[in-house]
Amino acid sequence: MFKKIITSAFVAVMVSITMSAQESSSKQVVVKAGTPVILSTTSSVSSKRAATGNSVDFQVVMPIVVEGETVVPAGVIAKGVVSSSNRSSALGKGGDISVSINAINAVDGTLIPISGGSFNVSGKDKTGLSIICGLCTLFGFLIHGQEAEIPVGTQVQAIVMANSTVTL
16 A cells, blocks of 8 residues: 555656656747748639638748747648639729738747738739720620739748747
């Protein structure tokens, strides 16, 4: 009986020491506001297929390293959203699409707010051609502008908006 009590006490002390060592070994670092973040699209996005509110995946191109520790590894997926999308239309009007990214996830799950991770793309406008053809042949209204397209691998640079503490 005495041996079981000693064994139990020993196990409890070892667990306590292990927990204390783990707690003291966790490190916190601060990702400073203004830190650059380079992202790229993982698939193409077109004004012909995309609708406002659709999700767009981006991938972190370069890891974010603070005090020699990687807080956001390269390859992490960041979710963006289509903030507006308009298809090309008759009379030569080109399509346009806007995408924004608001945050990325750190290794501990902390959401790091970013800014500047948005961009707009417009398709080629053919309104002039449409008007000229319309005056000459009455078929100018059939000419559509070009759809806006964001190709796969398009890079965008954002910056961290506010200091963010990450636990390693």
